[in-house]
Amino acid sequence: MSRYHPSPNASPANDPLVDLLGGERRLPPPAYREALRSRLLALPAPAGVPIDLPIVGRIFIGRRTVGLVGVVLAGVIGAYLAATGEPGGTAIVAPAPAPPAVAPPAAAPPSLIAAPPASAARARPDRAASIAARRLVDAPSIARVRRAAGTTAAAVPAAPPNREAADVAPPPAAAPPLVDAPASAGSTGGGHGAGAGEGDDRDEPSPTATPAPTVVAVDGPAAPPAPFLPPEPAVPTAAAPPEMPTVAPPAPTPGP
Amino acid sequence: MHDEDWLVEAARHDRQAFGQLYDRHFDAIYHYVARRVGDDELAEDLTAAVWERALVAIERFELRGVPFVAWLYRIAGNVIANHHRRARLVSFVPFLPQVNHGAVNSADPIDERTAVREAFDALSESDREVLSLCYHAGLTPPEIADVLGCTPAAVHKRLHRARQRLRQRLEGDSRVTVSSIP
16 A cells, blocks of 8 residues: 555554544445446547647647647748748848048138138139139238338238139229329329339339338228128238239429 | 556556556545545545546646655645635525535534534635645645645644644533643
């Protein structure tokens, strides 16, 4: 007899509950026992596909259920493949090519006589022309002001030739009267001597001649800057522009 | 490996092998169920339900170091608990025949055993289960641990508390000498 079958001596010793709770052994009727055995062995075997799972254990799934699950899975897989459009694997999408790097435009040096940016000149020729014209007008006046203030011409570096401005810019209009106005042909009789001397200065200004301390030409109102251009910074490093021919004021006519 | 493990493995596919297991353990299971419910007819119905459930579940049964009969006792405990739960729900419905589980068997002596039986029936399902496995089925604490799926120390603790509660219920009853209860 196995240890799991009760026996009269299996209970703990000196335990009154053994007699109080134990009582006599209950036995089933023999007929009942045989009838139940026959009925159990005659029961049909459970139909299904046995599947052994690691944690749950063995489970049984009906054949009809297995078929339905297989059909559903096949349909899901087929739908997924049709949606992706590839026989297998995931579609690999190449990344979009990076846009070409746009180099930032080179900043123009802060020079008073600096040439305008080539892109701006190409984009707005009229603007470049206006810029060049304005420079031709402003540069000499600024240099003259420096000379009048005591700045030597040698201290002022020579300005590079503004070729682009010269190519693009139209012929400058009539310059406003400056300090030394050239003597007219008709008035040269009276003030010839003085006119001659002034004429020499007028024709070829001597680099060593001292500038006129008393007369300071005041230029006309500067042309308004272009509406879409930043104002030009006043940089004293600009070279002295080429001298414009000065027009000397007419000599006072002598009295009768 | 137990001596009947080969028989259990064969019973998963062979009904004749299952019949041999039936012959080995039917009486013990019936005695346990009958002592738990206290009614012979009810015990027959519940025992049949236990073996029918075992026949269906034996194909999923796996030998994991627990004896086959401990698995049968576990099925029996679940069937009895389901019956008590159903009976408790039915008791709330009027005009339905009430099943008095744990009815005193006419073969038992009246005075002291009757009082103990009444006090036993008044215990909770958990206390009755562990006391039945110990005193009705005659299992040792390690064997009870196999049935309940716990440690032997837990079984000792549950037995001790169940006896204490039974003792408290028997206090004041002149028919029982409380000092005789451990």
